[in-house]
Amino acid sequence: MTRVVQKYGGSSVATPIKLRRVARRIRESMQSGTDVVVVVSAMGDTTDELIALAHRITSDPPSREMDMLLSSGETITAPLLAMALHAAGTPAISLTGAQAGIRTSHAHRTARIVDIVPQRVLDELALGNVVVVAGFQGATEEMDVTTLGRGGSDTSAVALAVAVGADRCEIFTDVPGVHTADPRLVPSARVIPAIDYDEMLELASAGARVMHPRAVEIGEAYSMEIHVRSTFDNEPGTIIARQREMEIRQKVRAIAHETDVAKVTLLRVPDRPGVAASIFGPFGDAGIDVDIVLQNVGHDGATDLSFTIAESNLPKARRMLASVAKSVQAQGYHATAGVAKVTVIGSGLRGTPGIYAKIFQALAAKDINIQMIATSEIHVTCIIDRPRVRDAVRALHTAFELERI
Amino acid sequence: MTRVVQKYGGSSVATPIKLRRVARRIRESMQSGTDVVVVVSAMGDTTDELIALAHRITSDPPSREMDMLLSSGETITAPLLAMALHAAGTPAISLTGAQAGIRTSHAHRTARIVDIVPQRVLDELALGNVVVVAGFQGATEEMDVTTLGRGGSDTSAVALAVAVGADRCEIFTDVPGVHTADPRLVPSARVIPAIDYDEMLELASAGARVMHPRAVEIGEAYSMEIHVRSTFDNEPGTIIARQREMEIRQKVRAIAHETDVAKVTLLRVPDRPGVAASIFGPFGDAGIDVDIVLQNVGHDGATDLSFTIAESNLPKARRMLASVAKSVQAQGYHATAGVAKVTVIGSGLRGTPGIYAKIFQALAAKDINIQMIATSEIHVTCIIDRPRVRDAVRALHTAFELERI
Numbered sequence: 001m002t003r004v005v006q007k008y009g010g011s012s013v014a015t016p017i018k019l020r021r022v023a024r025r026i027r028e029s030m031q032s033g034t035d036v037v038v039v040v041s042a043m044g045d046t047t048d049e050l051i052a053l054a055h056r057i058t059s060d061p062p063s064r065e066m067d068m069l070l071s072s073g074e075t076i077t078a079p080l081l082a083m084a085l086h087a088a089g090t091p092a093i094s095l096t097g098a099q100a101g102i103r104t105s106h107a108h109r110t111a112r113i114v115d116i117v118p119q120r121v122l123d124e125l126a127l128g129n130v131v132v133v134a135g136f137q138g139a140t141e142e143m144d145v146t147t148l149g150r151g152g153s154d155t156s157a158v159a160l161a162v163a164v165g166a167d168r169c170e171i172f173t174d175v176p177g178v179h180t181a182d183p184r185l186v187p188s189a190r191v192i193p194a195i196d197y198d199e200m201l202e203l204a205s206a207g208a209r210v211m212h213p214r215a216v217e218i219g220e221a222y223s224m225e226i227h228v229r230s231t232f233d234n235e236p237g238t239i240i241a242r243q244r245e246m247e248i249r250q251k252v253r254a255i256a257h258e259t260d261v262a263k264v265t266l267l268r269v270p271d272r273p274g275v276a277a278s279i280f281g282p283f284g285d286a287g288i289d290v291d292i293v294l295q296n297v298g299h300d301g302a303t304d305l306s307f308t309i310a311e312s313n314l315p316k317a318r319r320m321l322a323s324v325a326k327s328v329q330a331q332g333y334h335a336t337a338g339v340a341k342v343t344v345i346g347s348g349l350r351g352t353p354g355i356y357a358k359i360f361q362a363l364a365a366k367d368i369n370i371q372m373i374a375t376s377e378i379h380v381t382c383i384i385d386r387p388r389v390r391d392a393v394r395a396l397h398t399a400f401e402l403e404r405i
Numbered sequence: 406m407t408r409v410v411q412k413y414g415g416s417s418v419a420t421p422i423k424l425r426r427v428a429r430r431i432r433e434s435m436q437s438g439t440d441v442v443v444v445v446s447a448m449g450d451t452t453d454e455l456i457a458l459a460h461r462i463t464s465d466p467p468s469r470e471m472d473m474l475l476s477s478g479e480t481i482t483a484p485l486l487a488m489a490l491h492a493a494g495t496p497a498i499s500l501t502g503a504q505a506g507i508r509t510s511h512a513h514r515t516a517r518i519v520d521i522v523p524q525r526v527l528d529e530l531a532l533g534n535v536v537v538v539a540g541f542q543g544a545t546e547e548m549d550v551t552t553l554g555r556g557g558s559d560t561s562a563v564a565l566a567v568a569v570g571a572d573r574c575e576i577f578t579d580v581p582g583v584h585t586a587d588p589r590l591v592p593s594a595r596v597i598p599a600i601d602y603d604e605m606l607e608l609a610s611a612g613a614r615v616m617h618p619r620a621v622e623i624g625e626a627y628s629m630e631i632h633v634r635s636t637f638d639n640e641p642g643t644i645i646a647r648q649r650e651m652e653i654r655q656k657v658r659a660i661a662h663e664t665d666v667a668k669v670t671l672l673r674v675p676d677r678p679g680v681a682a683s684i685f686g687p688f689g690d691a692g693i694d695v696d697i698v699l700q701n702v703g704h705d706g707a708t709d710l711s712f713t714i715a716e717s718n719l720p721k722a723r724r725m726l727a728s729v730a731k732s733v734q735a736q737g738y739h740a741t742a743g744v745a746k747v748t749v750i751g752s753g754l755r756g757t758p759g760i761y762a763k764i765f766q767a768l769a770a771k772d773i774n775i776q777m778i779a780t781s782e783i784h785v786t787c788i789i790d791r792p793r794v795r796d797a798v799r800a801l802h803t804a805f806e807l808e809r810i
Contacts, residue, residue, distance in 0.1 A: 016458065016461035016462050019462060020462065050481070053421065053481075053485065054484075054485065054488060056421035057421050057424060057425065057485055057488045057489045057492060058488050058489065058491065058492035060492070061488040061491070061492075062487070062488065062491050064498070065484035065485075065487045065488050065491070065498075065499055066484070066488075068480065068483065068484035068487075068499050068501075069481060069484040069485060069488075071480075072477040072480050072481050075473065075476075075477050075480070076455070076458075076474060076477050078473065079459075079470040079471070079473035079474040080458065080459065080462055080470075080474060082467070082470045082473075083459060083462045083463050083466040083467065083470050083471075083474075084462045084463065086463065086466070086467050086470070087462060087463035087465070087466075093469070093470075094470055094473050096473075096550075098548075099548055099549075120547075143503075143504055144504075145501075
């Protein structure tokens with residue numbers, strides 16, 4: 001008996017008609033003799049509407065109460081999908097995250113899954129039911145409702161797949177899979193048939209929105225195969241799994257980009273222990289995620305320190321910068337909006353001579369200036385002017401021949 | 406320390422502005438040093454909207470899934486009110502019915518409360534929190550969500566009041582209390598300051614919508630004082646409690662009416678055991694509530710049997726009547742729409758000579774024909790033509806001088 005967990009995102013379940021369509025797809029899976037657990041998101045914009053409702057009450061709602069409120073979005077979708085399955089002749093039962101045994105930390109709005117006790121899910125599968133679980137939510141040991149933050153439903157799905165011993169976790173979405181680049185920027189971009197967890201993690205972190213890094217991390221930790229597929233056709237999509245070395249290590253896999261980026265530089269920061277903590281501590285406290293951090297070799301006991309943040313956080317960051325710069329005795333600072341991040345990803349970057357040169361030449365040939373460079377074993381990120389992002393992604397996609405299979 | 410349970414209905418919590426107003430009212434209760442548990446309904450028309458959503462999926466949704474869906478209405482209101490209380494400086498926490506320990510039977514959509522384990526509620530009160538509980542819902546011992554059917558939130562409130570040892574249960578509503586008659590029909594109707602459980606039960610059953618009979622029954626069983634009050638002012642409203650005999654036994658308390666009524670008569674039904682069961686069994690199975698049943702003394706071994714149902718159920722009833730009449734060998738049947746029920750209620754009816762005469766004379770004086778009469782110790786119900794209902798209620802209100810205190 002095959003067992004799969006399928007996750008359907010908000011746009012796949014946005015209306016009753018779409019829910020009925022999803023029910024038919026699940027029914028097809030059942031008829032091939034497969035146990036199915038389904039994880040659903042809130043319908044369409046429900047979560048945003050609930051947040052707006054809370055903000056009509058107060059600008060600063062307690063996190064615990066927000067979790068109770070927001071969890072209702074998924075708790076509405078789950079029984080509706082179970083009804084649609086019933087109506088299609090497929091026995092089904094809906095469960096909240098708490099009922100499905102998803103136990104989390106107490107960090108409301110950003111809770112982490114601590115454990116899953118899947119007995120109820122297994123019992124319902126044994127009774128022949130499709131089990132529809134409300135995604136994005138769990139409960140503490142005191143049975144207080146929590147939500148899992150960004151990428152929560154993907155995380156619910158992969159974690160449940162591990163807990164129930166599924167053969168794979170299928171993430172159904174409104175795109176046909178993971179692309180070699182954003183097809184809106186690069187018309188010749190194609191779906192990647194198979195990708196390693198590490199590469200997918202980099203891709204997700206570098207701006208590809210199709211899957212959240214947290215869910216990929218869980219998949220990697222437990223070697224759970226994840227399929228990213230379209231809700232609207234039967235194409236195989238992208239398989240995220242541990243790849244055999246030979247097949248993939250030579251390759252660049254994809255070009256990712258991110259446009260909500262601003263760059264901050266602190267000038268001539270004295271080079272002594274604890275400085276980085278003094279800088280990034282306050283940003284963390286203010287809820288500003290710092291992405292890339294670059295610190296070059298210093299001279300005369302001081303160094304320039306640059307980092308990127310989301311441009312949407314720039315106004316908040318500007319209000320803090322003067323005092324942060326003063327606290328570390330920096331000579332000054334500047335903050336630049338309007339940049340973008342372009343990232344080349346692939347296990348093939350490891351130990352391939354000349355690959356950096358190829359990247360920088362491709363950009364230079366288009367007269368694109370590189371403002372910052374950051375690398376790891378499997379990615380190279382360049383910060384460039386935002387208006388050039390399309391040209392940069394296209395140039396790199398062509399340079400590495402990603403349009404070819 | 407005083408402890409109260411307050412229940413706010415859907416129209417009292419329909420918008421964020423109304424929720425903030427309710428929060429201020431609760432805050433006033435707190436400042437007088439009172440422990441407060443609040444039970445809330447779904448906002449405005451939320452429940453109807455959720456039902457409509459389900460019916461866009463299927464015409465016959467499973468009850469278990471409907472309960473999961475419908476419970477989200479109250480599960481949205483509760484955290485929003487807790488947020489409004491926080492914003493007003495009052496510590497508060499929201500709980501689902503399950504979290505509040507409300508254990509019910511497995512009868513989805515019409516579950517009965519089996520037990521309340523109020524430990525979490527008591528713990529939160531001890532911490533100084535207002536505890537906001539989602540009404541209308543509970544959970545089975547397997548932690549499946551159930552809803553309590555009509556009057557569910559009133560029932561949650563009175564049952565919780567009993568479980569936490571409250572001094573009273575306050576039902577806040579959009580009317581100032583229980584009236585001597587519907588003030589839209591009788592402008593001189595006034596709020597009844599105090600009423601016995603029995604009388605309130607009759608009144609609720611006879612068409613007064615201000616409180617559900619189930620909740621009154623629980624109040625009576627556990628002698629829990631219930632106050633019915635307006636959300637929008639500070640008037641005392643109506644106190645439902647065991648009354649001292651001397652004060653009330655002489656009085657007619659109120660005139661109730663109900664207009665969604667149809668009358669059915671089976672003609673010359675053979676007078677033998679089991680006939681009534683053969684008639685009402687099929688109606689019960691079809692979900693048609695039968696209200697008043699009248700069977701007169703038979704002659705020649707047969708009798709006419711009349712009963713009333715909601716007129717909204719009449720089309721369904723008509724489809725069954727021919728076969729029901731045939732099965733009991735009735736000579737025929739007729740079904741009449743367009744009637745109404747007018748009921749005089751009061752413990753004073755017991756053993757008061759001449760009271761029936763006074764009722765019938767009041768109606769006769771207005772030339773109102775009585776089609777059926779049913780009585781108990783504390784009520785007299787007359788079935789009349791629907792267009793005369795206003796005249797009948799006014800005539801009776803005047804005859805018993807209910808406009809006087």
